[in-house]
Amino acid sequence: MWGNVMAGGGGIEWYLKNNGAGHAYDLAVENLREFDAHWKQTGHLGRFFREIVQEQKDVNLQNLEPANGLSSNGSDWVLADEGRAYIIFLREGGSPSLTLPGNGSYIVQWFNPRSGKLFNRASVSGSGSKSLGSAPEQTGQDWVILVSK
Numbered sequence: 001m002w003g004n005v006m007a008g009g010g011g012i013e014w015y016l017k018n019n020g021a022g023h024a025y026d027l028a029v030e031n032l033r034e035f036d037a038h039w040k041q042t043g044h045l046g047r048f049f050r051e052i053v054q055e056q057k058d059v060n061l062q063n064l065e066p067a068n069g070l071s072s073n074g075s076d077w078v079l080a081d082e083g084r085a086y087i088i089f090l091r092e093g094g095s096p097s098l099t100l101p102g103n104g105s106y107i108v109q110w111f112n113p114r115s116g117k118l119f120n121r122a123s124v125s126g127s128g129s130k131s132l133g134s135a136p137e138q139t140g141q142d143w144v145i146l147v148s149k
Contacts (some may be wrong), residue, residue, distance in 0.1 A: 001045060002089050002113065002142070006077035007066060037114075044116035048144065052111065053117060058149040059085040072097035072129065086147040088132070090136060093140040097129045104149060108132050111144040 001012050016026040016035070032039075044066050053059050060081060067080035073096045077089040083101050090096065100106065105125040112135075124130040124147070135143045 001042065002144075003077065005045065005049070006079055006087070006089050010026070012042065014042075024134060025112070040116070041113060044113055047116060048111055048113070052109075053087065053146065056085065056146070056148045059146075070099045084149055086145075088145040090135075090143045090145065093135060093138070093143060095131065095134045095139075096145070097131050098124075098147060099129050100127055102127050106147045106149055109146045109148075110135055112138070112140055113144055114138075 002101075004012055014035070016029055018029075025091045026031055030046070049061065053061065061109050063081040064079040064085070064087065065081070067082070068074075068076065069078075070080055070086065071078050071088055072084075073090070073094050075095055076094075078098075079087040083104060086098060086106075088096060088098065105123060107120070108124060109118055109120050110121050119136045121136065122133055124132065132145055132147065135141070
């Protein structure tokens with residue numbers, strides 16, 4: 001889900017399938033509660049972009065472009081409006097650094113895509129490779145970092 005959005009995808013769709021039940025599972029399922037985690041995480045993703053990102057005065061979603069090379073971790077997905085805003089999806093946690101231009105000052109916020117909780121962590125300033133620190137909890141899990149002016 002996050003991979004699609006971070007690559008500029010236009011939307012997502014869930015297909016219900018169960019190992020061993022074959023393709024008929026989607027026709028036979030009667031209890032959608034077993035997919036609650038999927039529904040919640042989908043809602044968290046929408047809320048992140050709709051409420052958290054768009055509330056930032058210097059973030060324009062139309063200007064964000066894939067820029068994975070700006071993160072020190074090769075497996076991170078990055079959307080950037082260079083010099084203004086960055087969204088980094090840490091697929092496996094970690095403590096990334098982000099290459100920043102100029103001498104600006106940025107606020108760093110961590111978003112837990114599993115719980116929807118937002119953490120205000122720190123700020124970074126200056127140019128070059130800047131450490132963004134570590135996730136506030138569950139450091140080995142996936143996280144989203146919003147870096148904005």
